[in-house]
Amino acid sequence: MTIDAEIGVACLVCGAICGTPAYRHDGAASVSSTGRAVALPTVVYVCRRCGHVQTPPLDDISGYYANAYDVHLESDDADDLYAVRDGVAVYRAQHQANVALAKLSLAAGASVLDYGCGKGMTIRALLAARPDVNAAVFDVSDVYRDAWNTSIPTENQAAYATPAKWDGRFDAVLSFFALEHAGDPHGFLAGIRRLMRPGGALHLTVPNVRRNVGDFIVVDHVNHFMPTSLRRVLAEAGFVDVRIDEEAHDAAYVVNARRGVGDRVAGPAESEVASYVEEAVGYAAFWSTATEAVQEFENEHRGRPAAIYGSGFYGVFIASRLTDHSNLAYFLDRSLHQQAKRVHGLPVLPPETLGDEVDVVYVGLNPARARAIVAGVESLQRRPREFFYL
Ligand SMILES: [Zn+2]
Structure with a gap:
């Protein structure tokens, strides 16, 4: 993200200059996606051209944890509780696998990559239901190898970078809760598209600030998408038949799309953006008054x-x-x-x-x-x- 005190911050999706922050909190602590207090200010920008909401990236969040005693490895928190249904806990990895299977209608033996898989708990849940699937995993780190080894053959594992021979290989690529961290969302999506066969399917989830207003101030999420900025970045990355489901996951957009062939399609018209910008500015107002509300109640x-x-x-x-x-x-x-x-x-x-x-x-x-x-x-x-x- 380009930050220039004279000009402002450039939108990561459309490149427009965002001007002054819509929300800024300098006191107390910020809160990370894993629910940790972080001794850093929270700064949030809203792009008036495409509706995108963004937070400047933190170089190394681990250096900023205010309470270090609960730090342990849990990058994707895939074993978070998603819901309690009829008294039975449903964990996030299981829910994500269920939704992916329902959306994708995978053919027998389909090759499926979980891109940014973390411990690989979602692909493991998917394999439990569909053992015929040829599953592969990728993450930017190899700290999860032991977890991957329990369900994924070594030749279907990649850490740090994907091998060239994987280009154009996959019938479907899954990505759960990774795009929100990408400082270059176009590059992130282009990297996924390259791995898909032409016409291959993308199944992606990313936090939905409209369903979960907390995402607006999550300090380690660079991107807080509105539907217009999500459609725009997908179109520009060469995806077609984009469908965004705001109901299938109670706090996330569930995106399905296909790898397009040939020309890029246009993203949403700018006229659609105004109401989303207004919504986003409303979230800033909500959080600006939340601190006062907590302290007023505390005093009483x-x-x-x-x-x-x-x-x-x-x-x-x-x-x-x-x-x-x-x-x-x-x-x-x-x-x-x-x-x-x-x-x-x-x-x-x-x-x-x-x-x-x-x-x-x-x-x-x-x-x-x-x-x-x-x-x-x-x-x-x-x-x-x-x-x-x-
Ligand atoms: Zn923008």
Whole structure:
């Protein structure tokens, strides 16, 4: 990303100059995609030409973690809890595999690459359902080799760069939650397109800030796509038949497209952009007032035993904005994965263990679903409590 104090920041999708940030937070901490507090300001730009939302890239986020005690390897968090359905936990990797299989209608023996696969948990879930698939994995690092070795033959593994012999090979390329980190989204998509056979299928997920407003201020996501900027970058990278599904994953765009042949197709008209720009500016306003809202509620309930429900992004955001942690007892979270952690130096407990002494609960969940989730948690409803919602 080009940053020039005189000119401003160039949009990573269309190259327009973005002007002053739509959102800027210099105090306290920023929050990363893995729910860690990071001692850096958050700066977010909105492009008025294509609707793209972007955050300047961090060179080495590991150097900035404010609370280093919970640092461990979990680059894709594919074992995050996605949903609890009829009392059964559905983890993200399983959900992603289910959606990919439903969207792709893969032929028997199809060659499928997971590009930016992390530990490879999604491709493993996909293979469990479709053992006939010829699966391959790629990531920019080789720290996941041991995990890959459990389900992928060595000749179908690539780290750092893909081998030349993979060009034009794949019937389908999958990419889950990687494009948001790409400082060069055109280059990222061109790299994927090169690996696909002509007419091959792309299946990609990327965070949807419209469904999950927290993504707007996730400090290590360079790209926060709006539908117009997503369509534009895909068209410019040579993809056709682009379909964007905003329902199949509750916090992400699910994109399906094909590798086009010949001329690039035009992206969306600029006239479509204005309403998305307005939406994005609204998210900036939401987050600008969120810090004040947390602290106002804290002042009104000072000294009362409190807990935070939700230990992911939103819970960490609230914890990072509270000025006094002495009455904060613990986090509550339904995810077993989260219960194994300490967050902000506090334990993460199953919701059923909520003690009667806690009478203030900060709800650290996606605001779009927070009230519905809280209504369904028996222990929160056992007695009257004061709830804070973002
Ligand atoms: Zn733009």
